[in-house]
Amino acid sequence: MTVNEVAVVGFAQTKHRARIRNQSSSDLVYQVTREALDSCSLTAKDIGTLIESSSDYWEGTCCSDVVTMEAAGGYLKEESKVEDDGALAFIYGYLRIRSGLFDTALIVSQTHCSQSPPLPTLSNLSCDPFYQRPIGLEEQAAAALQMTAYMKKYGATEEDVAQVAVKNLGNAVNNPYAHRKVKTDIDRVIKSKVTAYPLRELTSSPTSDGACAVILASGKKAKQITDTPVWIKGIGHSVDDYFLGDRNLMENIGLRSAAKQAYKRASIDNPLKQLDVAEICEPYAHQELLWTEHLGLCGKGQGAKLLREGVTTMNGSLPVNPSGGVLSTNPYVARGLIRIAEASAQLMGKAGKRQVGDAETGLCHSVSGLGGQLHCVVVLGK
Amino acid sequence: MEKTVAVVGTGQTNHGKRFDVSWPELVHEAVERALDETNLTMQDVDAIVCGSMPGMLEGTSDPHFWLTDGIGAYGKPVMRIATCGSTGMSVALTAFYHVASGLFDTVLAVGTEKQYEGSSQGVISQMGDPHLIRPFFPGAVAGFATQCVNYVSKYGLKMENVAEAAAMISVKCHSDALDNPYAHIKAKLTVDDVLKSRVICYPMRLWDCSPTSDGACAVVFASTKVAKEIAEEPAWVKGVGYAGDEQFYGDKDMVDWTACKTAVKRAYDMAGVMNPLKDLDVAELYNPFTYQELLWYELFGFCEKGRGIDVARNGVTTRRGDLPCDPSGGNLCTHPIGATGLIRVAEAANQVMGRAGNHQIPDAETALAHAMGGLMQFNGVMILGR
Numbered sequence: 001m002t003v004n005e006v007a008v009v010g011f012a013q014t015k016h017r018a019r020i021r022n023q024s025s026s027d028l029v030y031q032v033t034r035e036a037l038d039s040c041s042l043t044a045k046d047i048g049t050l051i052e053s054s055s056d057y058w059e060g061t062c063c064s065d066v067v068t069m070e071a072a073g074g075y076l077k078e079e080s081k082v083e084d085d086g087a088l089a090f091i092y093g094y095l096r097i098r099s100g101l102f103d104t105a106l107i108v109s110q111t112h113c114s115q116s117p118p119l120p121t122l123s124n125l126s127c128d129p130f131y132q133r134p135i136g137l138e139e140q141a142a143a144a145l146q147m148t149a150y151m152k153k154y155g156a157t158e159e160d161v162a163q164v165a166v167k168n169l170g171n172a173v174n175n176p177y178a179h180r181k182v183k184t185d186i187d188r189v190i191k192s193k194v195t196a197y198p199l200r201e202l203t204s205s206p207t208s209d210g211a212c213a214v215i216l217a218s219g220k221k222a223k224q225i226t227d228t229p230v231w232i233k234g235i236g237h238s239v240d241d242y243f244l245g246d247r248n249l250m251e252n253i254g255l256r257s258a259a260k261q262a263y264k265r266a267s268i269d270n271p272l273k274q275l276d277v278a279e280i281c282e283p284y285a286h287q288e289l290l291w292t293e294h295l296g297l298c299g300k301g302q303g304a305k306l307l308r309e310g311v312t313t314m315n316g317s318l319p320v321n322p323s324g325g326v327l328s329t330n331p332y333v334a335r336g337l338i339r340i341a342e343a344s345a346q347l348m349g350k351a352g353k354r355q356v357g358d359a360e361t362g363l364c365h366s367v368s369g370l371g372g373q374l375h376c377v378v379v380l381g382k
Numbered sequence: 383m384e385k386t387v388a389v390v391g392t393g394q395t396n397h398g399k400r401f402d403v404s405w406p407e408l409v410h411e412a413v414e415r416a417l418d419e420t421n422l423t424m425q426d427v428d429a430i431v432c433g434s435m436p437g438m439l440e441g442t443s444d445p446h447f448w449l450t451d452g453i454g455a456y457g458k459p460v461m462r463i464a465t466c467g468s469t470g471m472s473v474a475l476t477a478f479y480h481v482a483s484g485l486f487d488t489v490l491a492v493g494t495e496k497q498y499e500g501s502s503q504g505v506i507s508q509m510g511d512p513h514l515i516r517p518f519f520p521g522a523v524a525g526f527a528t529q530c531v532n533y534v535s536k537y538g539l540k541m542e543n544v545a546e547a548a549a550m551i552s553v554k555c556h557s558d559a560l561d562n563p564y565a566h567i568k569a570k571l572t573v574d575d576v577l578k579s580r581v582i583c584y585p586m587r588l589w590d591c592s593p594t595s596d597g598a599c600a601v602v603f604a605s606t607k608v609a610k611e612i613a614e615e616p617a618w619v620k621g622v623g624y625a626g627d628e629q630f631y632g633d634k635d636m637v638d639w640t641a642c643k644t645a646v647k648r649a650y651d652m653a654g655v656m657n658p659l660k661d662l663d664v665a666e667l668y669n670p671f672t673y674q675e676l677l678w679y680e681l682f683g684f685c686e687k688g689r690g691i692d693v694a695r696n697g698v699t700t701r702r703g704d705l706p707c708d709p710s711g712g713n714l715c716t717h718p719i720g721a722t723g724l725i726r727v728a729e730a731a732n733q734v735m736g737r738a739g740n741h742q743i744p745d746a747e748t749a750l751a752h753a754m755g756g757l758m759q760f761n762g763v764m765i766l767g768r
Contacts, residue, residue, distance in 0.1 A: 026511075055444070056436040056443075057437060057444075061508065061512065062438055063466035063756060066510060067510060069629070070629060074626060076625045077626070078624050078648075079760070080463060080465060080472050081472075083444070083446075083463065084446070088462075091461075092461065092476065095479045095482075095485065098482075098483035098484060099479050122443060125437075125441070125443045126437075126443040126445075126448075127442075236459070238460075239446075239455050239456065239457070240457075242448055253457045257458070258459075265485075369447045373447050373450075
């Protein structure tokens with residue numbers, strides 16, 4: 001088997017909203033599949049393999065791919081489902097094409113959050129039934145503990161964290177697909193309603209309805225399909241310990257390891273200098289600061305400084321989340337794949353009003369699990 | 383296919399009712415056995431693929447986060463795969479593609495289920511489209527009973543003949559399981575015992591149905607670079623195939639089943655299997671219900687359509703026959719669903735590596751593993767050989 005170069009050749013996402021009433025999950029999947037195929041003038045017949053990403057708990061369905069597989073054009077295709085973030089499904093599709101057994105892959109991910117129980121209920125159910133679940137641990141509570149620890153350890157303030165929300169929700173104004181978009185200021189953010197202290201409404205992501213699809217192709221095929229292929233330069237994914245008490249929430253081994261793998265494969269030794277744009281999953285505002293540190297864009301505890309200096313704003317040398325990020329749009333398991341679609345749009349020069357100048361190399365990051373247990377890092381390049 | 387990816391070792395739990403361990407502990411038992419067999423430590427493992435059926439079976443969402451501790455996956459790539467009944471095979475295929483990509487040399491595939499803590503049929507009946515299927519979908523047994531009745535009617539067979547052939551398969555599997563130290567249900571039965579057991583859902587009787595089991599399976603996949611260092615005689619992956627078709631029962635032919643034929647053809651073509659009865663030495667078929675094994679004989683090309691009964695009667699698929707099927711007892715005897723497909727791969731690999739112990743088929747060189755799932759949708763096949 002030959003090892004192939006692999007490129008993103010097409011993508012599509014829904015206009016994400018708090019509630020999409022008139023479409024089922026399968027309808028959302030069909031919509032993004034159709035639009036992604038159209039974006040690169042392919043038909044379902046041209047797709048070699050299909051990797052889905054969805055969650056049975058969020059879909060309220062056992063074996064969720066049973067229901068959506070046909071809507072993704074998966075009839076008699078080599079299909080599989082990653083039950084985790086869409087970025088992992090993307091990595092799996094990449095591995096399949098690299099194997100030389102497929103020339104094209106479709107990756108689809110969706111969540112209809114409005115039809116599911118609230119995030120604290122569902123994320124409490126991902127806790128083990130003996131130790132963590134009975135004490136009521138869930139994603140927001142874990143993130144609140146993490147933010148408290150971050151402020152204590154590095155002397156960061158609520159204002160520092162609020163800056164992230166001001167930047168990302170403001171960026172989202174330029175993104176026609178974004179769900180929550182608002183030009184706001186630090187004062188309004190730190191006065192927004194407390195969700196789990198010190199987290200507030202505007203420093204926590206909403207939950208959204210939406211879907212995303214990305215099409216991958218092997219090197220030779222990619223050049224036939226498009227003049228602007230976006231090449232996958234490196235991937236990495238890794239997991240941290242499970243029990244929150246076993247972990248150092250300020251030093252995430254999952255992200256450190258995922259970034260190390262991806263940077264090594266992409267030959268990146270100075271990410272701040274070599275990357276032109278980054279789409280980072282920040283379900284909670286302080287996590288953007290923390291993840292930028294773990295991604296090696298700055299030193300420990302320096303995330304807020306990086307933002308204050310304007311490096312990660314739209315006009316900075318490394319804009320982070322020009323799309324508005326997860327703080328603006330959060331169709332739960334689809335959010336990592338949206339990062340990849342957004343970074344690909346940047347590198348293809350198709351990002352419209354949110355386009356950053358001369359983007360050659362982009363980073364995409366996704367996170368899942370309490371306090372960020374599992375991370376993916378994907379480096380894309382022109 | 384050329385030799386690029388191999389199975390180099392396997393580990394299974396003692397399957398059954400396992401109230402003595404938590405879920406991560408159960409998984410740990412299988413992982414430890416696979417590492418012991420291969421003389422590897424977790425430090426040698428480059429990536430992990432982990433799968434189970436819907437988290438509702440154990441009442442825990444995203445269980446891979448919790449199972450991380452039982453596997454020892456800390457600081458490593460982990461990917462959770464779930465494709466219903468075919469999950470175990472999808473896990474094996476994912477591990478295969480990890481290695482085939484050239485990015486990973488040693489990949490640990492883990493499949494598991496702990497069913498005695500939940501209600502399997504309660505969960506399975508929550509499958510499918512919530513508007514059109516779920517309101518009347520009665521779970522796995524009734525779903526496959528429909529397939530069986532369809533089979534009898536499509537080929538104009540006599541139900542008593544089919545029931546008798548199915549009973550022979552039940553006798554064969556339950557007796558073979560006696561030689562498998564990991565099997566859950568083992569019994570010496572007669573055809574009459576099976577035919578007189580109580581009806582679960584017509585025409586399926588108690589001994590026609592698989593149990594629910596607690597269990598886990600771990601399989602180590604390795605690249606050409608390291609396979610020979612880890613195992614003297616690795617089981618090389620020769621062919622793979624997977625396909626899914628319609629979710630709506632009314633849309634499909636569930637007897638002359640397109641997804642199954644497609645997956646099998648892909649794997650046969652890749653492995654160069656022209657005459658399966660001759661080219662294969664042993665097959666681990668996914669047989670949660672006896673009748674299905676008859677169907678597989680036909681869809682896998684062991685006989686003509688509608689002639690599965692003859693194969694069951696003439697003994698070709700018994701351990702002394704030309705093509706032994708499920709010498710491990712199959713999932714008719716052991717069925718921790720998320721692990722089951724991977725157990726088929728492990729058993730097939732063990733046969734090729736000569737490590738199947740008391741149920742070893744002499745000189746087995748080429749083995750087939752199969753799994754099925756979804757609303758009679760998904761089929762996956764892996765062919766392993768020397």
